[in-house]
Amino acid sequence: MTAGAVERAFREESGRVLATLIRRLGGNFELAEDALQDAFAVALATWPRDGIPGNPGAWITTAARRKAIDRLRRERGLADRVALLRALMEIESTPPDEPVGAVGDDRLRLVFTCCHPALGMDARVALTLRTLGGLRTSEIARAFLVPEPTMSQRLRRAKRKIAAARIPYRVPRDEDLPERMAAVLAVLYLIFNEGYAASAGERLVRADLCTEAIRLARLVAELMPDDPEAAGLLALMLLHDARRDARVDAKGRYVALPDQDRDRWDRERLDEGRRTLDRALRLRRAGPYQVQAAIASLHAADRVDWPQIVALYGTLGRMAPSPVVEVNRAVAVGMADGPRAGLALLEAVEGLEGYQPLHAARADLLRRAGDLAAADAAYARAIDLSANAVEREELARRRAAL
Amino acid sequence: MRYMLLIHVDPAQLADPESPEGRANSERWYAFTEGLVQAGAMVAGEPLQPPQTATTVSVRDGERVVTDGPFADTKEWLGGFYVIDAPDLDAALDHAAGMPHIAHGWVEVRPVMEMPARVDAAS
Numbered sequence: 001m002t003a004g005a006v007e008r009a010f011r012e013e014s015g016r017v018l019a020t021l022i023r024r025l026g027g028n029f030e031l032a033e034d035a036l037q038d039a040f041a042v043a044l045a046t047w048p049r050d051g052i053p054g055n056p057g058a059w060i061t062t063a064a065r066r067k068a069i070d071r072l073r074r075e076r077g078l079a080d081r082v083a084l085l086r087a088l089m090e091i092e093s094t095p096p097d098e099p100v101g102a103v104g105d106d107r108l109r110l111v112f113t114c115c116h117p118a119l120g121m122d123a124r125v126a127l128t129l130r131t132l133g134g135l136r137t138s139e140i141a142r143a144f145l146v147p148e149p150t151m152s153q154r155l156r157r158a159k160r161k162i163a164a165a166r167i168p169y170r171v172p173r174d175e176d177l178p179e180r181m182a183a184v185l186a187v188l189y190l191i192f193n194e195g196y197a198a199s200a201g202e203r204l205v206r207a208d209l210c211t212e213a214i215r216l217a218r219l220v221a222e223l224m225p226d227d228p229e230a231a232g233l234l235a236l237m238l239l240h241d242a243r244r245d246a247r248v249d250a251k252g253r254y255v256a257l258p259d260q261d262r263d264r265w266d267r268e269r270l271d272e273g274r275r276t277l278d279r280a281l282r283l284r285r286a287g288p289y290q291v292q293a294a295i296a297s298l299h300a301a302d303r304v305d306w307p308q309i310v311a312l313y314g315t316l317g318r319m320a321p322s323p324v325v326e327v328n329r330a331v332a333v334g335m336a337d338g339p340r341a342g343l344a345l346l347e348a349v350e351g352l353e354g355y356q357p358l359h360a361a362r363a364d365l366l367r368r369a370g371d372l373a374a375a376d377a378a379y380a381r382a383i384d385l386s387a388n389a390v391e392r393e394e395l396a397r398r399r400a401a402l
Numbered sequence: 403m404r405y406m407l408l409i410h411v412d413p414a415q416l417a418d419p420e421s422p423e424g425r426a427n428s429e430r431w432y433a434f435t436e437g438l439v440q441a442g443a444m445v446a447g448e449p450l451q452p453p454q455t456a457t458t459v460s461v462r463d464g465e466r467v468v469t470d471g472p473f474a475d476t477k478e479w480l481g482g483f484y485v486i487d488a489p490d491l492d493a494a495l496d497h498a499a500g501m502p503h504i505a506h507g508w509v510e511v512r513p514v515m516e517m518p519a520r521v522d523a524a525s
Protein backbone atom coordinates (compact mmCIF):
# COMPACT_ATOMS: atom_id res chain seq x y z
CA MET A 1 0.00 0.00 0.00
CA THR A 2 1.32 3.45 -0.92
CA ALA A 3 1.42 6.49 1.35
CA GLY A 4 -1.21 8.05 -0.93
CA ALA A 5 -3.58 5.14 -0.34
CA VAL A 6 -3.06 5.36 3.42
CA GLU A 7 -3.75 9.07 3.29
CA ARG A 8 -6.96 8.62 1.32
CA ALA A 9 -8.26 5.90 3.64
CA PHE A 10 -7.29 7.95 6.68
CA ARG A 11 -8.96 11.10 5.37
CA GLU A 12 -12.24 9.28 4.79
CA GLU A 13 -12.59 8.81 8.53
CA SER A 14 -10.52 11.61 10.00
CA GLY A 15 -13.21 14.32 9.90
CA ARG A 16 -15.58 12.22 11.95
CA VAL A 17 -12.89 11.21 14.46
CA LEU A 18 -11.65 14.77 14.82
CA ALA A 19 -15.19 16.09 15.32
CA THR A 20 -15.80 13.67 18.18
CA LEU A 21 -12.40 14.23 19.72
CA ILE A 22 -12.94 18.01 19.79
CA ARG A 23 -16.24 17.51 21.61
CA ARG A 24 -14.70 15.15 24.14
CA LEU A 25 -11.91 17.65 24.73
CA GLY A 26 -14.39 20.45 25.43
CA GLY A 27 -13.69 22.26 22.16
CA ASN A 28 -9.90 22.05 22.22
CA PHE A 29 -9.24 22.12 18.48
CA GLU A 30 -5.49 22.38 18.83
CA LEU A 31 -4.96 19.29 20.96
CA ALA A 32 -7.47 17.25 18.95
CA GLU A 33 -5.77 18.14 15.69
CA ASP A 34 -2.26 17.50 16.96
CA ALA A 35 -3.32 14.11 18.28
CA LEU A 36 -4.92 13.23 14.96
CA GLN A 37 -1.74 14.26 13.18
CA ASP A 38 0.26 11.94 15.45
CA ALA A 39 -2.18 9.13 14.75
CA PHE A 40 -1.67 9.71 11.03
CA ALA A 41 2.07 9.27 11.46
CA VAL A 42 1.43 5.91 13.15
CA ALA A 43 -0.93 4.89 10.34
CA LEU A 44 1.72 5.79 7.76
CA ALA A 45 4.17 3.53 9.57
CA THR A 46 1.90 0.54 10.21
CA TRP A 47 -0.90 0.41 7.63
CA PRO A 48 1.37 -0.32 4.63
CA ARG A 49 2.73 -3.32 6.57
CA ASP A 50 -0.47 -4.57 8.28
CA GLY A 51 -3.11 -3.35 5.83
CA ILE A 52 -6.01 -0.94 6.55
CA PRO A 53 -7.69 -1.94 9.82
CA GLY A 54 -11.16 -3.52 9.60
CA ASN A 55 -12.67 -0.49 11.28
CA PRO A 56 -10.37 2.41 10.44
CA GLY A 57 -12.54 4.91 12.35
CA ALA A 58 -12.20 2.97 15.61
CA TRP A 59 -8.49 2.46 14.99
CA ILE A 60 -7.89 6.18 14.43
CA THR A 61 -9.98 7.09 17.50
CA THR A 62 -7.95 4.78 19.71
CA ALA A 63 -4.62 5.94 18.30
CA ALA A 64 -5.52 9.64 18.50
CA ARG A 65 -6.77 9.25 22.05
CA ARG A 66 -3.52 7.58 23.07
CA LYS A 67 -1.51 10.32 21.39
CA ALA A 68 -3.56 13.05 23.07
CA ILE A 69 -2.83 11.46 26.45
CA ASP A 70 0.89 11.35 25.59
CA ARG A 71 0.82 15.01 24.67
CA LEU A 72 -0.99 15.99 27.85
CA ARG A 73 1.52 14.08 29.95
CA ARG A 74 4.31 16.08 28.34
CA GLU A 75 2.56 19.44 28.61
CA ARG A 76 2.58 20.01 32.33
CA GLY A 77 1.85 23.70 32.06
CA LEU A 78 -1.70 23.24 30.79
CA ALA A 79 -4.17 24.40 33.45
CA ASP A 80 -7.04 22.11 32.50
CA ARG A 81 -4.76 19.12 31.95
CA VAL A 82 -6.42 16.93 34.56
CA ALA A 83 -9.93 17.52 33.20
CA LEU A 84 -8.73 16.82 29.67
CA LEU A 85 -7.00 13.62 30.71
CA ARG A 86 -10.14 12.44 32.45
CA ALA A 87 -12.22 13.18 29.35
CA LEU A 88 -9.80 11.14 27.24
CA MET A 89 -9.88 8.21 29.64
CA GLU A 90 -13.65 8.14 29.24
CA ILE A 91 -13.55 7.75 25.47
CA GLU A 92 -14.49 4.19 24.78
CA SER A 93 -12.88 2.57 21.83
CA THR A 94 -16.32 1.78 20.46
CA PRO A 95 -16.57 2.22 16.73
CA PRO A 96 -17.41 5.85 16.02
CA ASP A 97 -19.62 4.84 13.13
CA GLU A 98 -22.34 3.36 15.29
CA PRO A 99 -25.69 4.66 14.05
CA VAL A 100 -26.45 8.11 15.41
CA GLY A 101 -29.00 10.69 14.31
CA ALA A 102 -27.79 13.56 12.16
CA VAL A 103 -27.93 16.04 15.03
CA GLY A 104 -25.86 13.61 17.11
CA ASP A 105 -23.18 13.59 14.44
CA ASP A 106 -20.26 15.59 15.74
CA ARG A 107 -19.35 16.66 12.23
CA LEU A 108 -22.42 18.89 12.24
CA ARG A 109 -21.12 20.66 15.35
CA LEU A 110 -17.76 20.98 13.65
CA VAL A 111 -19.14 22.58 10.50
CA PHE A 112 -21.19 25.12 12.43
CA THR A 113 -18.24 26.09 14.60
CA CYS A 114 -15.85 26.37 11.66
CA CYS A 115 -18.37 28.55 9.78
CA HIS A 116 -19.30 30.71 12.77
CA PRO A 117 -19.90 34.31 11.67
CA ALA A 118 -17.56 35.52 14.42
CA LEU A 119 -14.68 34.19 12.30
CA GLY A 120 -13.49 35.99 9.18
CA MET A 121 -14.49 34.46 5.85
CA ASP A 122 -10.89 33.43 5.01
CA ALA A 123 -10.58 31.71 8.37
CA ARG A 124 -13.89 29.87 7.95
CA VAL A 125 -12.85 28.54 4.57
CA ALA A 126 -9.42 27.42 5.78
CA LEU A 127 -10.71 25.87 8.97
CA THR A 128 -13.48 23.96 7.22
CA LEU A 129 -11.07 22.51 4.67
CA ARG A 130 -8.52 21.68 7.34
CA THR A 131 -10.74 20.05 9.95
CA LEU A 132 -13.78 18.71 8.12
CA GLY A 133 -12.05 18.11 4.80
CA GLY A 134 -8.83 16.82 6.33
CA LEU A 135 -6.69 18.79 3.85
CA ARG A 136 -3.14 19.55 4.86
CA THR A 137 -2.25 23.18 5.58
CA SER A 138 0.18 23.12 2.65
CA GLU A 139 -2.62 21.94 0.31
CA ILE A 140 -4.96 24.72 1.43
CA ALA A 141 -2.19 27.28 1.08
CA ARG A 142 -1.51 26.09 -2.47
CA ALA A 143 -5.21 26.10 -3.37
CA PHE A 144 -5.59 29.73 -2.28
CA LEU A 145 -2.19 30.80 -3.57
CA VAL A 146 -0.85 32.06 -0.27
CA PRO A 147 2.45 31.09 1.38
CA GLU A 148 2.16 28.17 3.77
CA PRO A 149 3.21 30.18 6.87
CA THR A 150 0.41 32.67 6.12
CA MET A 151 -2.17 29.89 5.93
CA SER A 152 -0.78 28.21 9.00
CA GLN A 153 -1.02 31.46 10.93
CA ARG A 154 -4.57 32.02 9.70
CA LEU A 155 -5.57 28.62 11.03
CA ARG A 156 -3.80 29.16 14.31
CA ARG A 157 -5.51 32.53 14.85
CA ALA A 158 -8.92 31.05 14.10
CA LYS A 159 -8.41 28.20 16.56
CA ARG A 160 -7.18 30.62 19.17
CA LYS A 161 -10.26 32.78 18.75
CA ILE A 162 -12.57 29.78 19.06
CA ALA A 163 -10.88 28.93 22.35
CA ALA A 164 -10.45 32.47 23.73
CA ALA A 165 -13.90 33.82 22.85
CA ARG A 166 -15.48 30.44 23.53
CA ILE A 167 -17.28 30.00 20.24
CA PRO A 168 -19.62 27.15 21.13
CA TYR A 169 -19.24 23.68 19.67
CA ARG A 170 -22.82 22.78 18.93
CA VAL A 171 -25.63 22.83 16.42
CA PRO A 172 -27.43 26.21 16.69
CA ARG A 173 -30.95 26.51 18.09
CA ASP A 174 -33.82 26.20 15.64
CA GLU A 175 -34.46 29.95 15.49
CA ASP A 176 -30.83 30.63 14.54
CA LEU A 177 -30.53 27.70 12.18
CA PRO A 178 -31.60 29.36 8.90
CA GLU A 179 -29.09 32.17 9.31
CA ARG A 180 -26.27 29.91 10.47
CA MET A 181 -27.00 27.37 7.76
CA ALA A 182 -26.76 30.15 5.18
CA ALA A 183 -23.31 30.97 6.55
CA VAL A 184 -22.21 27.34 6.22
CA LEU A 185 -23.49 27.06 2.65
CA ALA A 186 -21.79 30.35 1.73
CA VAL A 187 -18.43 28.93 2.84
CA LEU A 188 -18.90 25.75 0.81
CA TYR A 189 -20.01 27.72 -2.25
CA LEU A 190 -16.99 29.98 -1.97
CA ILE A 191 -14.69 26.94 -1.90
CA PHE A 192 -16.42 25.54 -4.98
CA ASN A 193 -16.29 28.82 -6.87
CA GLU A 194 -12.64 29.31 -6.11
CA GLY A 195 -12.06 25.90 -7.67
CA TYR A 196 -14.43 26.37 -10.58
CA ALA A 197 -13.37 29.81 -11.72
CA ALA A 198 -9.96 30.25 -10.19
CA SER A 199 -9.79 33.98 -9.64
CA ALA A 200 -6.06 34.07 -10.21
CA GLY A 201 -3.28 31.94 -11.56
CA GLU A 202 -2.54 30.01 -14.71
CA ARG A 203 -5.24 27.36 -14.71
CA LEU A 204 -8.95 28.01 -15.13
CA VAL A 205 -10.21 25.18 -12.95
CA ARG A 206 -8.76 23.86 -9.73
CA ALA A 207 -10.50 20.53 -9.69
CA ASP A 208 -9.29 19.51 -6.24
CA LEU A 209 -11.22 22.39 -4.64
CA CYS A 210 -14.37 21.56 -6.61
CA THR A 211 -14.16 17.92 -5.55
CA GLU A 212 -13.61 18.89 -1.93
CA ALA A 213 -16.49 21.37 -1.95
CA ILE A 214 -18.81 18.70 -3.36
CA ARG A 215 -17.69 16.20 -0.75
CA LEU A 216 -18.44 18.71 2.02
CA ALA A 217 -21.76 19.80 0.48
CA ARG A 218 -22.78 16.15 0.19
CA LEU A 219 -21.99 15.67 3.87
CA VAL A 220 -23.95 18.76 4.95
CA ALA A 221 -26.91 17.79 2.74
CA GLU A 222 -26.87 14.33 4.32
CA LEU A 223 -26.68 15.74 7.83
CA MET A 224 -29.44 18.29 7.17
CA PRO A 225 -31.86 16.30 4.98
CA ASP A 226 -34.76 18.70 5.59
CA ASP A 227 -32.86 21.75 4.39
CA PRO A 228 -33.77 22.35 0.74
CA GLU A 229 -30.99 24.88 0.24
CA ALA A 230 -28.33 22.39 1.35
CA ALA A 231 -29.57 19.99 -1.32
CA GLY A 232 -29.94 22.93 -3.71
CA LEU A 233 -26.30 23.91 -3.26
CA LEU A 234 -25.14 20.32 -3.77
CA ALA A 235 -27.23 20.14 -6.95
CA LEU A 236 -25.79 23.45 -8.16
CA MET A 237 -22.23 22.23 -7.64
CA LEU A 238 -22.86 18.89 -9.34
CA LEU A 239 -24.52 20.50 -12.36
CA HIS A 240 -21.62 22.91 -12.83
CA ASP A 241 -18.97 20.34 -12.10
CA ALA A 242 -20.43 17.98 -14.72
CA ARG A 243 -19.27 20.47 -17.34
CA ARG A 244 -15.87 21.04 -15.78
CA ASP A 245 -13.74 19.10 -18.27
CA ALA A 246 -15.52 20.59 -21.28
CA ARG A 247 -14.72 24.16 -20.24
CA VAL A 248 -11.09 23.81 -21.23
CA ASP A 249 -9.91 22.29 -24.51
CA ALA A 250 -6.94 20.00 -25.09
CA LYS A 251 -4.63 23.03 -25.34
CA GLY A 252 -5.85 24.45 -22.02
CA ARG A 253 -7.96 27.13 -23.73
CA TYR A 254 -11.32 28.25 -22.37
CA VAL A 255 -14.42 26.94 -24.17
CA ALA A 256 -17.67 28.92 -23.79
CA LEU A 257 -20.83 26.99 -22.99
CA PRO A 258 -22.44 26.99 -26.47
CA ASP A 259 -19.18 25.68 -28.01
CA GLN A 260 -18.58 22.93 -25.49
CA ASP A 261 -18.30 19.33 -26.61
CA ARG A 262 -21.31 17.81 -24.87
CA ASP A 263 -19.77 14.36 -25.09
CA ARG A 264 -17.27 15.58 -22.54
CA TRP A 265 -19.98 16.40 -20.01
CA ASP A 266 -20.18 13.99 -17.13
CA ARG A 267 -23.67 12.49 -17.63
CA GLU A 268 -23.64 10.72 -14.29
CA ARG A 269 -22.93 13.96 -12.45
CA LEU A 270 -25.61 15.80 -14.43
CA ASP A 271 -28.15 13.12 -13.53
CA GLU A 272 -27.16 13.17 -9.88
CA GLY A 273 -27.40 16.96 -9.89
CA ARG A 274 -30.87 16.86 -11.40
CA ARG A 275 -32.04 14.18 -8.95
CA THR A 276 -30.67 16.20 -6.05
CA LEU A 277 -32.43 19.32 -7.32
CA ASP A 278 -35.72 17.41 -7.62
CA ARG A 279 -35.33 16.23 -4.03
CA ALA A 280 -34.73 19.84 -2.90
CA LEU A 281 -37.72 21.18 -4.83
CA ARG A 282 -40.00 18.54 -3.32
CA LEU A 283 -39.46 20.19 0.08
CA ARG A 284 -41.33 23.16 -1.42
CA ARG A 285 -39.26 25.94 0.10
CA ALA A 286 -37.48 27.68 -2.75
CA GLY A 287 -34.22 29.51 -2.19
CA PRO A 288 -31.39 31.11 -4.16
CA TYR A 289 -29.27 27.93 -4.48
CA GLN A 290 -32.20 25.92 -5.79
CA VAL A 291 -32.99 28.62 -8.35
CA GLN A 292 -29.36 28.75 -9.48
CA ALA A 293 -29.32 24.97 -9.74
CA ALA A 294 -32.47 25.11 -11.86
CA ILE A 295 -30.75 27.64 -14.14
CA ALA A 296 -27.68 25.39 -14.40
CA SER A 297 -29.94 22.48 -15.24
CA LEU A 298 -31.60 24.47 -18.06
CA HIS A 299 -28.17 25.42 -19.42
CA ALA A 300 -27.31 21.74 -19.68
CA ALA A 301 -30.50 20.86 -21.59
CA ASP A 302 -30.34 19.80 -25.24
CA ARG A 303 -32.15 22.97 -26.30
CA VAL A 304 -31.52 25.91 -23.96
CA ASP A 305 -34.78 27.56 -22.89
CA TRP A 306 -33.60 31.17 -22.61
CA PRO A 307 -36.99 32.77 -21.72
CA GLN A 308 -37.24 30.32 -18.81
CA ILE A 309 -33.71 31.24 -17.70
CA VAL A 310 -34.63 34.95 -17.88
CA ALA A 311 -37.65 34.25 -15.66
CA LEU A 312 -35.54 32.34 -13.12
CA TYR A 313 -32.97 35.16 -12.96
CA GLY A 314 -35.91 37.46 -12.24
CA THR A 315 -36.93 35.18 -9.34
CA LEU A 316 -33.34 35.05 -8.10
CA GLY A 317 -33.06 38.84 -8.25
CA ARG A 318 -36.15 39.16 -6.06
CA MET A 319 -34.87 36.57 -3.53
CA ALA A 320 -31.31 37.85 -3.36
CA PRO A 321 -31.00 41.19 -5.15
CA SER A 322 -27.50 41.79 -6.46
CA PRO A 323 -25.97 43.58 -9.43
CA VAL A 324 -24.18 40.33 -10.36
CA VAL A 325 -27.55 38.63 -10.85
CA GLU A 326 -28.60 41.57 -13.03
CA VAL A 327 -25.56 41.04 -15.26
CA ASN A 328 -26.51 37.38 -15.71
CA ARG A 329 -30.12 38.30 -16.39
CA ALA A 330 -28.98 40.80 -19.03
CA VAL A 331 -26.92 38.08 -20.74
CA ALA A 332 -29.94 35.74 -20.74
CA VAL A 333 -32.19 38.50 -22.09
CA GLY A 334 -29.56 39.09 -24.78
CA MET A 335 -30.04 35.46 -25.84
CA ALA A 336 -33.84 35.46 -25.53
CA ASP A 337 -34.70 38.88 -26.98
CA GLY A 338 -31.57 39.96 -28.84
CA PRO A 339 -28.39 41.88 -27.94
CA ARG A 340 -29.98 45.36 -27.82
CA ALA A 341 -32.42 44.27 -25.10
CA GLY A 342 -29.53 42.74 -23.10
CA LEU A 343 -27.43 45.90 -23.48
CA ALA A 344 -30.29 48.09 -22.26
CA LEU A 345 -30.44 46.03 -19.06
CA LEU A 346 -26.65 46.12 -18.60
CA GLU A 347 -26.64 49.91 -18.81
CA ALA A 348 -28.83 50.00 -15.70
CA VAL A 349 -26.44 47.89 -13.60
CA GLU A 350 -24.66 49.99 -11.00
CA GLY A 351 -21.63 49.52 -8.81
CA LEU A 352 -19.77 46.89 -10.86
CA GLU A 353 -17.25 49.03 -12.76
CA GLY A 354 -14.43 46.69 -11.70
CA TYR A 355 -16.32 43.44 -12.39
CA GLN A 356 -14.70 41.61 -15.29
CA PRO A 357 -17.75 39.51 -16.33
CA LEU A 358 -19.82 42.67 -16.82
CA HIS A 359 -17.35 44.05 -19.34
CA ALA A 360 -16.96 40.68 -21.06
CA ALA A 361 -20.75 40.35 -21.34
CA ARG A 362 -21.06 43.89 -22.63
CA ALA A 363 -18.37 43.25 -25.21
CA ASP A 364 -20.13 40.11 -26.47
CA LEU A 365 -23.49 41.88 -26.70
CA LEU A 366 -21.96 44.89 -28.50
CA ARG A 367 -20.24 42.55 -30.97
CA ARG A 368 -23.53 40.78 -31.71
CA ALA A 369 -25.25 44.14 -32.08
CA GLY A 370 -22.60 45.13 -34.65
CA ASP A 371 -21.03 47.94 -32.62
CA LEU A 372 -17.44 46.75 -33.11
CA ALA A 373 -15.58 49.83 -31.85
CA ALA A 374 -17.42 49.80 -28.53
CA ALA A 375 -16.99 46.02 -28.31
CA ASP A 376 -13.23 46.42 -28.76
CA ALA A 377 -13.04 48.90 -25.88
CA ALA A 378 -15.15 46.66 -23.64
CA TYR A 379 -12.94 43.61 -24.36
CA ALA A 380 -9.88 45.70 -23.54
CA ARG A 381 -11.41 46.67 -20.20
CA ALA A 382 -12.36 43.05 -19.43
CA ILE A 383 -8.82 41.87 -20.24
CA ASP A 384 -7.42 44.53 -17.93
CA LEU A 385 -9.60 43.32 -15.09
CA SER A 386 -8.96 39.58 -15.42
CA ALA A 387 -6.37 37.93 -13.17
CA ASN A 388 -6.75 34.51 -14.75
CA ALA A 389 -4.41 33.67 -17.64
CA VAL A 390 -6.78 31.27 -19.45
CA GLU A 391 -9.67 33.70 -19.25
CA ARG A 392 -7.52 36.60 -20.47
CA GLU A 393 -6.35 34.62 -23.47
CA GLU A 394 -9.93 33.79 -24.47
CA LEU A 395 -10.98 37.44 -24.20
CA ALA A 396 -8.01 38.49 -26.32
CA ARG A 397 -8.99 35.92 -28.96
CA ARG A 398 -12.55 37.25 -29.12
CA ARG A 399 -11.24 40.78 -29.37
CA ALA A 400 -8.88 39.88 -32.20
CA ALA A 401 -11.76 38.20 -34.08
CA LEU A 402 -13.85 41.40 -34.19
CA MET B 403 -16.90 33.11 31.20
CA ARG B 404 -16.81 36.90 31.31
CA TYR B 405 -17.19 39.19 28.33
CA MET B 406 -16.86 42.92 28.11
CA LEU B 407 -19.51 44.59 25.98
CA LEU B 408 -18.27 47.93 24.67
CA ILE B 409 -21.28 49.99 23.68
CA HIS B 410 -20.83 52.25 20.69
CA VAL B 411 -23.64 54.74 20.20
CA ASP B 412 -24.56 57.10 17.42
CA PRO B 413 -24.65 60.56 19.05
CA ALA B 414 -27.22 61.72 16.50
CA GLN B 415 -29.61 59.24 18.08
CA LEU B 416 -29.07 60.47 21.63
CA ALA B 417 -32.06 62.35 23.04
CA ASP B 418 -32.02 64.94 25.80
CA PRO B 419 -32.37 62.85 28.99
CA GLU B 420 -35.06 65.28 30.23
CA SER B 421 -37.23 64.89 27.11
CA PRO B 422 -39.97 62.23 27.00
CA GLU B 423 -37.94 60.37 24.38
CA GLY B 424 -34.81 60.53 26.54
CA ARG B 425 -36.72 59.23 29.55
CA ALA B 426 -38.16 56.38 27.53
CA ASN B 427 -34.63 55.60 26.38
CA SER B 428 -33.35 55.48 29.97
CA GLU B 429 -36.23 53.17 30.86
CA ARG B 430 -35.20 50.80 28.10
CA TRP B 431 -31.62 50.70 29.43
CA TYR B 432 -32.85 50.10 33.00
CA ALA B 433 -35.03 47.26 31.72
CA PHE B 434 -32.10 45.80 29.78
CA THR B 435 -29.86 45.92 32.86
CA GLU B 436 -32.61 44.36 34.95
CA GLY B 437 -32.83 41.58 32.35
CA LEU B 438 -29.11 40.90 32.75
CA VAL B 439 -29.49 40.77 36.53
CA GLN B 440 -32.45 38.39 36.25
CA ALA B 441 -30.48 36.16 33.89
CA GLY B 442 -27.61 36.06 36.38
CA ALA B 443 -25.34 37.58 33.74
CA MET B 444 -24.66 41.01 35.25
CA VAL B 445 -21.15 41.59 36.57
CA ALA B 446 -20.72 45.33 36.08
CA GLY B 447 -21.79 48.11 33.79
CA GLU B 448 -21.76 51.89 33.55
CA PRO B 449 -22.68 54.58 31.04
CA LEU B 450 -19.88 57.00 30.19
CA GLN B 451 -19.80 60.77 29.77
CA PRO B 452 -19.30 61.87 26.13
CA PRO B 453 -15.82 61.77 24.53
CA GLN B 454 -15.50 65.58 24.82
CA THR B 455 -14.89 64.96 28.52
CA ALA B 456 -12.07 62.48 27.94
CA THR B 457 -8.44 63.08 28.84
CA THR B 458 -5.48 60.99 27.70
CA VAL B 459 -2.38 60.45 29.77
CA SER B 460 0.89 58.67 29.05
CA VAL B 461 4.45 58.83 30.34
CA ARG B 462 7.30 59.27 27.84
CA ASP B 463 10.94 59.53 28.96
CA GLY B 464 9.72 60.02 32.49
CA GLU B 465 7.53 62.96 31.49
CA ARG B 466 3.81 62.83 31.98
CA VAL B 467 1.97 63.80 28.79
CA VAL B 468 -1.65 64.86 29.20
CA THR B 469 -3.85 65.69 26.22
CA ASP B 470 -7.48 66.45 25.51
CA GLY B 471 -9.37 63.60 23.87
CA PRO B 472 -8.94 61.18 22.17
CA PHE B 473 -11.60 61.88 19.61
CA ALA B 474 -12.35 58.90 17.42
CA ASP B 475 -12.61 59.18 13.64
CA THR B 476 -15.76 57.10 13.60
CA LYS B 477 -19.23 58.53 13.89
CA GLU B 478 -20.02 56.34 16.91
CA TRP B 479 -18.79 56.89 20.46
CA LEU B 480 -17.93 54.54 23.21
CA GLY B 481 -20.97 55.31 25.33
CA GLY B 482 -20.67 52.75 28.08
CA PHE B 483 -19.86 49.16 28.94
CA TYR B 484 -21.05 46.04 30.65
CA VAL B 485 -19.09 43.10 31.95
CA ILE B 486 -21.29 40.03 31.78
CA ASP B 487 -21.00 36.38 32.63
CA ALA B 488 -22.14 34.11 29.79
CA PRO B 489 -21.65 30.44 29.01
CA ASP B 490 -20.29 31.10 25.51
CA LEU B 491 -19.93 33.66 22.72
CA ASP B 492 -23.40 32.96 21.28
CA ALA B 493 -24.99 33.77 24.63
CA ALA B 494 -22.92 36.94 24.95
CA LEU B 495 -23.92 37.98 21.42
CA ASP B 496 -27.58 37.39 22.29
CA HIS B 497 -27.29 39.80 25.23
CA ALA B 498 -25.46 42.38 23.13
CA ALA B 499 -28.00 42.14 20.31
CA GLY B 500 -30.77 42.92 22.82
CA MET B 501 -29.41 46.36 23.73
CA PRO B 502 -31.77 49.29 23.17
CA HIS B 503 -29.43 51.17 20.82
CA ILE B 504 -28.48 48.20 18.65
CA ALA B 505 -30.40 49.34 15.55
CA HIS B 506 -28.34 52.58 15.45
CA GLY B 507 -25.01 51.68 17.02
CA TRP B 508 -22.98 48.55 17.64
CA VAL B 509 -21.34 46.54 20.40
CA GLU B 510 -17.84 45.14 20.54
CA VAL B 511 -17.84 41.84 22.41
CA ARG B 512 -14.48 40.99 23.95
CA PRO B 513 -13.70 38.00 26.12
CA VAL B 514 -12.11 38.96 29.42
CA MET B 515 -8.66 37.43 29.69
CA GLU B 516 -8.82 34.95 32.52
CA MET B 517 -5.42 34.90 34.12
CA PRO B 518 -4.13 31.32 34.16
CA ALA B 519 -3.99 29.67 37.55
CA ARG B 520 -0.44 29.37 38.79
CA VAL B 521 0.83 25.87 38.25
CA ASP B 522 2.73 24.37 41.15
CA ALA B 523 6.20 23.53 39.83
CA ALA B 524 6.22 20.31 41.85
CA SER B 525 3.03 18.87 40.33
